[in-house]
Amino acid sequence: MMLTRCPDCATTFRITPEQLKARQGKVRCGECQHVFNALDSLVEEPLVAVPAATTDTSPATEKPLSAPDSPAPESISDQLDPVAEHEPPPTEPLEQPPSASPAEALTQEVEEAPSGVIPTETLAMPAEEAPAPDSATPAPAATVSADIPDMPPWIALSPPKPLRRWPWILGLTLALLALAAQTLLHFRVELAVLQPGLKPLLQAACAPLGCDVPRPRRADLLGIETSDLHPDPRHKGRLQLVMSLRNRAPFNQELPHLEVTLTDTADTALLVRSLPPPDYLPPGTDPTQGFAANSELALNLTLDVGDLPAAGYRLYLYFP
Numbered sequence: 001m002m003l004t005r006c007p008d009c010a011t012t013f014r015i016t017p018e019q020l021k022a023r024q025g026k027v028r029c030g031e032c033q034h035v036f037n038a039l040d041s042l043v044e045e046p047l048v049a050v051p052a053a054t055t056d057t058s059p060a061t062e063k064p065l066s067a068p069d070s071p072a073p074e075s076i077s078d079q080l081d082p083v084a085e086h087e088p089p090p091t092e093p094l095e096q097p098p099s100a101s102p103a104e105a106l107t108q109e110v111e112e113a114p115s116g117v118i119p120t121e122t123l124a125m126p127a128e129e130a131p132a133p134d135s136a137t138p139a140p141a142a143t144v145s146a147d148i149p150d151m152p153p154w155i156a157l158s159p160p161k162p163l164r165r166w167p168w169i170l171g172l173t174l175a176l177l178a179l180a181a182q183t184l185l186h187f188r189v190e191l192a193v194l195q196p197g198l199k200p201l202l203q204a205a206c207a208p209l210g211c212d213v214p215r216p217r218r219a220d221l222l223g224i225e226t227s228d229l230h231p232d233p234r235h236k237g238r239l240q241l242v243m244s245l246r247n248r249a250p251f252n253q254e255l256p257h258l259e260v261t262l263t264d265t266a267d268t269a270l271l272v273r274s275l276p277p278p279d280y281l282p283p284g285t286d287p288t289q290g291f292a293a294n295s296e297l298a299l300n301l302t303l304d305v306g307d308l309p310a311a312g313y314r315l316y317l318y319f320p
Contacts (some may be wrong), residue, residue: 188213238304
């Protein structure tokens with residue numbers, strides 16, 4: 001039998017080696033329900049000093065007892081009853097170390113009893129006539145294992161479920177495809193200029209969307225090389241406008257609109273006329289062919305101005 005002390009409430013318990021082996025030394029305190037390792041809290045059981053009178057175990061026949069004046073007690077149990085009545089009831093946690101054996105416990109209790117209750121001569125009685133330990137000694141405290149419930153079994157944790165990545169990959173792929181399609185749609189004209197081989201593919205992609213792939217419209221790369229305005233000698237009230245347009249771009253462009261403004265001597269606008277490509281192109285020229293790259297276009301226009309006193313003009317190329 002060993003003793004262990006709770007490190008939380010300092011309560012001392014009896015414990016057996018079998019109880020230590022059952023849970024690798026882990027026990028639960030019956031007072032504060034604290035679980036601790038009994039091996040780390042073992043305490044040594046103090047030895048109870050036994051008086052010299054208790055060592056006399058010779059038979060009564062060899063050393064007869066002197067008869068006292070008062071009648072001898074009938075049995076040791078009758079004399080120990082008062083002691084047992086005053087003894088506190090046993091409890092499971094023991095604050096003091098227990099006695100080493102029932103005989104030593106009997107000796108200790110007899111020494112603590114008043115001298116008037118138990119005569120000293122009764123301690124020399126033979127061991128076989130001593131009362132049963134159950135009548136004088138308290139019942140051993142309940143084992144610690146009675147207060148320790150079975151430890152709950154370990155709960156096996158299932159491994160974390162792997163994250164499903166394919167929805168994210170699919171969503172990212174669709175987003176990238178949509179971004180690429182939007183980029184192609186927005187820069188379709190520039191792509192057709194840089195990669196002319198992509199133009200049929202871009203036109204096929206635009207057909208379901210109701211869009212087209214027009215030619216570039218870079219008015220800053222268009223210019224008027226020469227121009228001249230003079231009266232038509234064959235028709236009164238008409239003016240002849242002779243001019244030359246040039247496309248300085250390295251790619252084919254749409255034909256621009258031509259704005260003609262007639263002014264007087266004070267440079268005040270008298271007449272403004274906007275001409276689309278079919279109105280100023282020479283006869284037999286297809287406007288759908290566009291303005292070829294790095295090319296010039298000669299124009300000869302007849303303007304019917306009537307009686308306007310036109311003294312000057314202004315020309316302007318633009319895309320609507």
